[in-house]
Amino acid sequence: MQDTTIVTSSPIGQHLEKIADTKDVSYLMFNKKKINLVAKMTIGRDPTSDIVVDNKLVSRHHALIQKIRDVFFIKDEGSTNGTFLNGSRIPNDKYVKLNPGDKVTLGSVSLIFS
Numbered sequence: 001m002q003d004t005t006i007v008t009s010s011p012i013g014q015h016l017e018k019i020a021d022t023k024d025v026s027y028l029m030f031n032k033k034k035i036n037l038v039a040k041m042t043i044g045r046d047p048t049s050d051i052v053v054d055n056k057l058v059s060r061h062h063a064l065i066q067k068i069r070d071v072f073f074i075k076d077e078g079s080t081n082g083t084f085l086n087g088s089r090i091p092n093d094k095y096v097k098l099n100p101g102d103k104v105t106l107g108s109v110s111l112i113f114s
Contacts, residue, residue, distance in 0.1 A: 041065045043106065044077075057081050057107025065098070072098045072113070081107055 041050040046060040053062070059079035066073050073095040076083040083090050084105040090096045098104075104111045 039067045042077075043111075051111075053106055053109050055107040055109050058109065062106050063104075066095065074098055074104060079106070 038050075042061065042064055043049055043051045043053060043058075044060050044062040045053060045055065045058045049061070059077070059081070061077050062079040063083045064075045064077055066075065074083065074085065074090065075095045076090050076092050078092050085096055085098075086103055087105075098113045100114055102113045104113070
């Protein structure tokens with residue numbers, strides 16, 4: 001089974017691929033643990049999420065991390081309390097590029113990309 005990504009399934013993905021640069025983000029730090037990133041990861045309170053965040057302020061299906069070539073993007077999945085990148089709320093359903101050292105906040109939980 002081949003992974004379907006936004007690059008292969010949508011015009012917006014093809015546009016994001018063009019603007020991506022080559023700074024690598026390869027893992028995130030969460031609860032003092034290193035989590036290696038893969039092509040597509042879901043974040044939320046739901047136990048079926050790839051990254052489960054046990055926090056009442058985090059939605060069941062909170063955010064999505066999508067890899068395009070060697071660059072990662074994050075998208076809020078319509079969460080109740082929003083997803084923040086370096087202190088600024090990201091718009092719902094918009095892909096935002098992640099850079100090394102970025103801090104993503106969901107509820108009262110922070111994830112650091114490295």
